[in-house]
Amino acid sequence: MFRILKELWKFRSLVSALVIRHLRARYRGSVLGFLWSFLNPLCLILVYALVFKYYIRFQEVENYTVFMLSGLLPWIWFSSGILDATSSISSGGSLITKAIFPPHVLPTVAVLTNMANFLLSLPLLVSLMIFYNIHLSIYILYIPVLLLIQIFFMLGLSFIFSSLNVYVRDIQHIMSNIFSLLFFLCPIVYPADKVPAQFSFTLSLNPISRLIINYQKVIINGVSPDFKDLLILASISFVTFGIGCLVFNKFRDQFAESI
Amino acid sequence: MPKISTGKNPSGSIELKNVTKTFKIGSSGPKTYSTLKSTLIGLIKKGTVAPKVVSKENIRQKLILNDISFKVEPGTSYALVGRNGSGKSTILKLISGIYAPDSGQITVEGSVSALIELGAGFHPDFSGRENIMLGGIMFGLTKKQVEDRFDQIVEYSELEDVIDQPVRTYSSGMYMRLGFSLAIHTDPDILLVDEVLAVGDAHFIKKCHDSISEFRRRGKTLIFVTHDLSSVSRWCDKAVWLDKGHIRSIGTPKEIADAYLSDIADQENLTNKENIAKQELTRDQRSIIGNGNLDKKHRWGDNKIEITKVQLLDQTKEEKAVFFDNESLIIKVSFKFHTEVSDLVFGIGIIRADGLEIFGTNSSFIPEIDSAISNNIVSKNIEDLNKVRLIEIKIPRISLSEGSYFVDVAAHAHSGLPYDYHHQIYKFQVRTKDRSVGIISPNIEWNISNLNSGEQN
Numbered sequence: 001m002f003r004i005l006k007e008l009w010k011f012r013s014l015v016s017a018l019v020i021r022h023l024r025a026r027y028r029g030s031v032l033g034f035l036w037s038f039l040n041p042l043c044l045i046l047v048y049a050l051v052f053k054y055y056i057r058f059q060e061v062e063n064y065t066v067f068m069l070s071g072l073l074p075w076i077w078f079s080s081g082i083l084d085a086t087s088s089i090s091s092g093g094s095l096i097t098k099a100i101f102p103p104h105v106l107p108t109v110a111v112l113t114n115m116a117n118f119l120l121s122l123p124l125l126v127s128l129m130i131f132y133n134i135h136l137s138i139y140i141l142y143i144p145v146l147l148l149i150q151i152f153f154m155l156g157l158s159f160i161f162s163s164l165n166v167y168v169r170d171i172q173h174i175m176s177n178i179f180s181l182l183f184f185l186c187p188i189v190y191p192a193d194k195v196p197a198q199f200s201f202t203l204s205l206n207p208i209s210r211l212i213i214n215y216q217k218v219i220i221n222g223v224s225p226d227f228k229d230l231l232i233l234a235s236i237s238f239v240t241f242g243i244g245c246l247v248f249n250k251f252r253d254q255f256a257e258s259i
Numbered sequence: 260m261p262k263i264s265t266g267k268n269p270s271g272s273i274e275l276k277n278v279t280k281t282f283k284i285g286s287s288g289p290k291t292y293s294t295l296k297s298t299l300i301g302l303i304k305k306g307t308v309a310p311k312v313v314s315k316e317n318i319r320q321k322l323i324l325n326d327i328s329f330k331v332e333p334g335t336s337y338a339l340v341g342r343n344g345s346g347k348s349t350i351l352k353l354i355s356g357i358y359a360p361d362s363g364q365i366t367v368e369g370s371v372s373a374l375i376e377l378g379a380g381f382h383p384d385f386s387g388r389e390n391i392m393l394g395g396i397m398f399g400l401t402k403k404q405v406e407d408r409f410d411q412i413v414e415y416s417e418l419e420d421v422i423d424q425p426v427r428t429y430s431s432g433m434y435m436r437l438g439f440s441l442a443i444h445t446d447p448d449i450l451l452v453d454e455v456l457a458v459g460d461a462h463f464i465k466k467c468h469d470s471i472s473e474f475r476r477r478g479k480t481l482i483f484v485t486h487d488l489s490s491v492s493r494w495c496d497k498a499v500w501l502d503k504g505h506i507r508s509i510g511t512p513k514e515i516a517d518a519y520l521s522d523i524a525d526q527e528n529l530t531n532k533e534n535i536a537k538q539e540l541t542r543d544q545r546s547i548i549g550n551g552n553l554d555k556k557h558r559w560g561d562n563k564i565e566i567t568k569v570q571l572l573d574q575t576k577e578e579k580a581v582f583f584d585n586e587s588l589i590i591k592v593s594f595k596f597h598t599e600v601s602d603l604v605f606g607i608g609i610i611r612a613d614g615l616e617i618f619g620t621n622s623s624f625i626p627e628i629d630s631a632i633s634n635n636i637v638s639k640n641i642e643d644l645n646k647v648r649l650i651e652i653k654i655p656r657i658s659l660s661e662g663s664y665f666v667d668v669a670a671h672a673h674s675g676l677p678y679d680y681h682h683q684i685y686k687f688q689v690r691t692k693d694r695s696v697g698i699i700s701p702n703i704e705w706n707i708s709n710l711n712s713g714e715q716n
Binding site: 011013014017018021025028094095096097098099100101253254256257 | 282352355356357358359371372373375376378379380382384385389392393396397398401402
């Protein structure tokens with residue numbers, strides 16, 4: 001685990017250069033460019049708001065649109081980050097097979113690129129909050145803690161899935177299906193307290209929904225995060241990262257000849 | 260990177276000890292990965308339907324490198340030569356840490372840059388400029404270092420005009436120039452180059468050559484895979500000859516190039532012998548079917564005399580298809596009479612594969628031979644028509660430059676009327692050990708005994 005952290009630190013300028021390259025590649029050639037960082041979640045939120053606020057009349061939540069966005073943005077980071085990372089090694093091509101290249105850089109770049117996208121879309125959230133006249137509380141300072149927990153949790157998962165996907169390519173397809181189901185099991189379009197007690201395990205057993213609940217707490221509810229939650233989440237992400245490194249190290253020597 | 264650095268060897272040295280590497284069969288193809296479906300089907304079949312399905316333990320392993328050991332001292336350059344599939348590139352990938360060995364130990368000291376494939380690691384949609392930045396960082400430089408060397412890299416690669424265009428628009432030569440320029444400017448302790456230089460033009464190859472010489476002078480190490488044997492002696496101190504995953508021998512470039520060339524010649528002789536056998540068959544069939552109405556393009560004549568067999572032999576009377584320029588060529592002609600003939604001349608010709616006539620001669624030009632043929636063969640033994648007779652023509656030293664040649668053989672009358680003319684049927688190849696140019700390769704001698712004698716004019 002420390003070996004991987006050490007190597008990632010050693011190649012930090014490579015990681016950051018690649019993240020920038022990916023961000024630029026993503027919008028290269030599109031007329032609106034970086035605006036898509038806002039437009040993508042905005043389109044989603046418009047449809048969701050239309051459906052849940054006006055069709056289903058899910059009116060009990062104050063400032064429903066902002067509430068949804070505060071959970072949706074970390075979710076988009078999580079799901080697209082893991083999906084990108086899962087196929088990053090198997091589609092790494094000549095970087096893996098023909099060049100001297102530290103392979104764990106690729107899933108890391110996928111996670112960080114999507115994080116950058118997440119950060120870039122935060123102005124959208126802030127402007128909506130200003131529009132709806134919601135005040136930012138001091139607890140927003142907990143966001144970096146949540147980010148850190150999410151980064152290591154995602155890195156761990158990315159290392160596991162990206163190395164397994166080299167051998168069993170179904171994983172990337174399974175993941176995209178799981179994520180579209182998982183989306184509705186996370187309290188994003190509905191608040192956590194609307195879940196009936198007998199089903200609340202769907203939230204408590206799911207680290208990502210606990211993470212989202214705490215994002216919502218500090219951003220929109222303006223309350224302190226649940227410290228017990230933070231502690232559990234931090235341990236989960238630490239353990240996941242450790243397991244991810246173990247799995248990755250076990251398989252990395254064979255990547256070049258298996259792709 | 261899975262290389263073990265002990266620190267006891269000096270920087271720039273490479274040591275391989277008993278390195279063995281196997282690949283799973285088919286492991287380089289697109290079907291190496293299993294899908295869940297195939298795994299499940301395999302499980303079901305194994306469990307119930309077909310217990311004979313190949314289990315994981317039975318997957319065949321292909322031995323790529325077997326017990327490879329050699330040591331490279333800092334500041335030397337090694338060439339890896341060998342036929343396709345002999346494991347040269349695999350060794351480079353093991354040294355660079357892209358592959359891990361199955362067993363054995365690889366010790367690499369110092370920083371390594373590798374040019375294993377054109378444009379490996381380049382992003383096609385990004386400009387040369389962006390790729391230099393990323394590539395430099397990938398080779399282990401800091402951003403600042405790449406920025407400092409950026410102008411040098413561009414100038415060296417001579418890509419100033421296109422440096423801001425996406426590299427997908429580059430030609431393979433431009434890819435190579437960018438890759439080589441980047442690799443040489445990252446100033447590694449060890450540079451691994453796999454055949455990519457072949458796409459450069461003469462001007463840039465000269466430049467590469469100079470940089471590599473300079474690189475070697477500074478005590479850096481070069482490992483270099485090649486099929487171009489002439490470059491082996493120019494660029495390398497030592498050569499390693501790999502054959503099917505084994506080290507066949509290690510030696511000076513000259514020794515290895517000679518041994519390797521003559522081995523290839525032997526191999527070609529072996530395969531060509533089979534082809535000759537096939538040719539023989541079709542030719543026989545042709546003459547049977549033809550029966551006087553011969554294939555006009557390669558064979559003509561009135562068939563009064565039939566040339567039944569032509570063999571190309573060397574001085575040891577061994578039948579060959581590939582000769583060195585200093586060997587003898589013996590053309591052994593078997594023939595028989597179909598009717599009585601009293602007027603007979605044998606002719607031979609050597610024609611280069613592109614149609615250039617190298618020379619042609621016949622037995623009537625030499626009076627003793629001419630009369631001997633008339634007296635001995637034609638008149639005395641004529642009663643036994645179907646007896647196979649032989650005549651041999653020897654060229655003591657082939658003295659041709661490298662290439663493919665045909666031998667024409669003919670039996671004809673003094674008037675030129677052909678009995679049996681075989682045109683461009685028998686093929687042989689010539690190899691030379693040096694790189695002299697032209698049509699012929701005579702045995703020349705240099706006299707250098709008076710270099711310092713100072714004779715006054």
